[in-house]
Amino acid sequence: MAVTTPDSAVAQRARKRIAWRLLPFLFLLYIIAFLDRMNISAAALEMPHDLGFNDKVVGLGAGMFFIGYTVLEIPGALIAERWSARRWIARIMISWGIITALMAFIHTSREFYLVRFFVGAAEAGFFPAIIVYVSHWFRYQDRAKAIAVFYAANPLSYVIGSPLAGMLLGITWLGLRGWRWLFILEGIPAVVVGVITVFYLTDWPRGASWLRPDERDWINEELEREKLAKQKVRSYTIWQAFAQRDVILLTLCYFFATTGGYGIAFWLPTILKRLSGQSDIRVTLFAALPYVAGFLVQQLNGWHSDRTWERRWHAAVPIFLCGVILLLAVIFGSNLLTAVTLFTLVGASYYAFHPCFWAVPSAFLSESAAAASIGLINSVGNLGGFFGPMMMGYLVNRTRSFQAGLLYLVGSLCLSGILMLAVGAGRQTVLQRNAIAAS
Numbered sequence: 001m002a003v004t005t006p007d008s009a010v011a012q013r014a015r016k017r018i019a020w021r022l023l024p025f026l027f028l029l030y031i032i033a034f035l036d037r038m039n040i041s042a043a044a045l046e047m048p049h050d051l052g053f054n055d056k057v058v059g060l061g062a063g064m065f066f067i068g069y070t071v072l073e074i075p076g077a078l079i080a081e082r083w084s085a086r087r088w089i090a091r092i093m094i095s096w097g098i099i100t101a102l103m104a105f106i107h108t109s110r111e112f113y114l115v116r117f118f119v120g121a122a123e124a125g126f127f128p129a130i131i132v133y134v135s136h137w138f139r140y141q142d143r144a145k146a147i148a149v150f151y152a153a154n155p156l157s158y159v160i161g162s163p164l165a166g167m168l169l170g171i172t173w174l175g176l177r178g179w180r181w182l183f184i185l186e187g188i189p190a191v192v193v194g195v196i197t198v199f200y201l202t203d204w205p206r207g208a209s210w211l212r213p214d215e216r217d218w219i220n221e222e223l224e225r226e227k228l229a230k231q232k233v234r235s236y237t238i239w240q241a242f243a244q245r246d247v248i249l250l251t252l253c254y255f256f257a258t259t260g261g262y263g264i265a266f267w268l269p270t271i272l273k274r275l276s277g278q279s280d281i282r283v284t285l286f287a288a289l290p291y292v293a294g295f296l297v298q299q300l301n302g303w304h305s306d307r308t309w310e311r312r313w314h315a316a317v318p319i320f321l322c323g324v325i326l327l328l329a330v331i332f333g334s335n336l337l338t339a340v341t342l343f344t345l346v347g348a349s350y351y352a353f354h355p356c357f358w359a360v361p362s363a364f365l366s367e368s369a370a371a372a373s374i375g376l377i378n379s380v381g382n383l384g385g386f387f388g389p390m391m392m393g394y395l396v397n398r399t400r401s402f403q404a405g406l407l408y409l410v411g412s413l414c415l416s417g418i419l420m421l422a423v424g425a426g427r428q429t430v431l432q433r434n435a436i437a438a439s
Contacts, residue, residue: 011222014215018137021210023149025200026130029089030153032193033126035161035186036100036119037065041266042165043103043179045273045280050177053109059393061112062266063386068120070379078375080129085136089129090197096122097190103183104176128374131358136204139222140359141306144314148302148355155291155298155351158265161186162291166284247373249423250360254381256416257319257357260409261350263388264326268343271402276336286340290347297348302355311356312423318352320417325349327410330403350413360423384412 044058053061080088099119106112130150138146168185169178176184202208205219269287276283297318305314325345333339361373392405399405 010214010218014211014218015142017211017215018205018219019146019149022137022201023146025197026133026150027153029093029193029197030130030150031157031160032093032186032190033096033123034154034157036096036190037123039100039161039165039182039186040065040103040116041269042162042169042284043182044266045269045283046169046177046179050179051107051109051112053112054397055393056397057109057112057393059266059389059391059396061109061116062393063388063390064113064116065120065123066262066382066384066386068117068122069124069382069385070120072121072124075125075375080125080132084203085129085133086201086203087198088125089133089201090194092123092126092129093190093194093197096126097187097192097194098122099187100190101184101187103187104180124379125375128378131361131374131378133201133203136223137219139219140226141309144302144305144311144355144359147358148299151302151351151354151358152295152298154354155294155347158291159288159295162269162284162288163281166281169280244373246423247361247376249419250357250373251377251380253319253416253419253423254357254377255384256412256419257350257353258381258384259388259391260323260326260384260413260416261388262385263392263405263409263412264343264346264350266389267392267396267402267405272336272339272343274402275333275339278336286336289340289344291351293344293348294351298351298355301352305356305359311360312420314356315353315360316417316420318349319420320414322346322349322353323410323413323417326406326413330406330410357420388412 040062044062047053048055048058096119099115099122103115103119106115131147134143134146134150165182168182171178171181173181202210205211205216205223208216211219268290269283272278272286273280273283276286278286301314301318305311308314325342329339329342329346333342358374361377388409391408392402395405395408396402
């Protein structure tokens, strides 16, 4: 049932203006972030041959990003909340763009590990800063849709980046191979857009000159009401939030989800290449299909989650299905068509999980406790991005087959789904109850 309050016209105008002002730009930021984070998966089609790296070295180097990422993630989230999300996001983008371009000049495995570590350290705090920023502008009832819009950049970055990478891999300019140009040309936009971020984004609604006064008043009142609702239940310190059962469960859930997700994302081009023997450009096009499906299902799931005010099942079911479908890919994916079809369904399930998952922490935590908890969940969770590719590389190098590594990812994804169902089981958040009562 729709809300029929006198300010509903103002509310609709404010929500629309905020969404159109902020979400396309946040979407662009996240596109650039994931192009720079995962260009290593395309470079891995040619770079190991040029530098003499085996699968174990490549998998470890890919995962080193997440070690650096973990080191500064929680401090970065707190800086975004207490200082300025806008300035912090800009700083992150400029520094990671510069370091990404340095990947073009590595020659040894030690240099590979070191630069990947510093790319991760430079990007640390970016995602929680975005989540914190979204919580400054969007109510609980609108948050999953908002997260789904900017998180769509995650799968779409592969759709854009895979064909682009495939084309760049085939060139040689100024004595540099295509995979080196891949890092240079994808690092520059982060620096440029990082500078623009300082001038374009606004930290809080109260400072938004682009909103009308009645629209500013409406969104400020809504967010203040949400803050008070959470405080009536209980106000947590940062350390109390870290000890909360649901924060621990969310952290473990995200760790196992990212173990599976990054393990698949990094190795999928190589799996399809070895299965099909096709050219790099064709392989990267095939590898883009799961992300097209992921984008579509992600938007639908986020919309339905906001409509029903339900998060737990909307996150748990997709990630569990992801593991089950990946198991089918291991059993039946012996030819290219079947493998591409099943991996496309894997991508659709995996990306449907994220918008609903990230709407949960800010539903029961506020301000610094929420920011720090989001940083904790994302930093520890993203260690799965280290273990997934690394374990795949180790097991492929050990067994000369992808099967054992993929089964490891299957177990991780299914366990993630089980843990998600344990989050907040049997109770509604105060925000859900208030939203339902207002309808």
